[in-house]
Amino acid sequence: MSTSPGAAAENIAAAWLQRRGLRLLTRNFRCKAGEIDLVLEDGDQLVFAEVRYRSGKAFGGAAASIDAKKRQRIITTARYYLMENLRGKPERACRFDVIVLDRLDPAAVEWLRDAFGET
Numbered sequence: 001m002s003t004s005p006g007a008a009a010e011n012i013a014a015a016w017l018q019r020r021g022l023r024l025l026t027r028n029f030r031c032k033a034g035e036i037d038l039v040l041e042d043g044d045q046l047v048f049a050e051v052r053y054r055s056g057k058a059f060g061g062a063a064a065s066i067d068a069k070k071r072q073r074i075i076t077t078a079r080y081y082l083m084e085n086l087r088g089k090p091e092r093a094c095r096f097d098v099i100v101l102d103r104l105d106p107a108a109v110e111w112l113r114d115a116f117g118e119t
Contacts, residue, residue, distance in 0.1 A: 024038065095116075
């Protein structure tokens with residue numbers, strides 16, 4: 001069974017981030033609000049990462065595909081993650097990163113740290 005392009009992009013992104021020292025906590029966290037592709041730790045900070053893959057740059061490419069509605073869904077989902085996984089634990093700083101791939105190639109990864117400016 002072959003991997004879908006979206007899953008392949010997530011695999012590339014997860015491995016790429018881990019090589020840069022981030023620790024993967026979970027993949028594809030889902031709740032009623034939506035889904036977060038990757039949840040990682042970067043030192044003492046939690047990172048909620050959205051992986052965007054587009055096979056071409058039509059309509060602005062992968063980065064342009066994250067609109068205000070999608071950002072709000074990711075933020076709401078992150079709140080559910082925090083409630084579910086950090087209950088009773090100290091608060092942690094969080095940020096939202098976007099990993100952009102316009103082709104399935106680790107050399108083509110673009111890492112947009114703190115892409116939502118929410119930290």
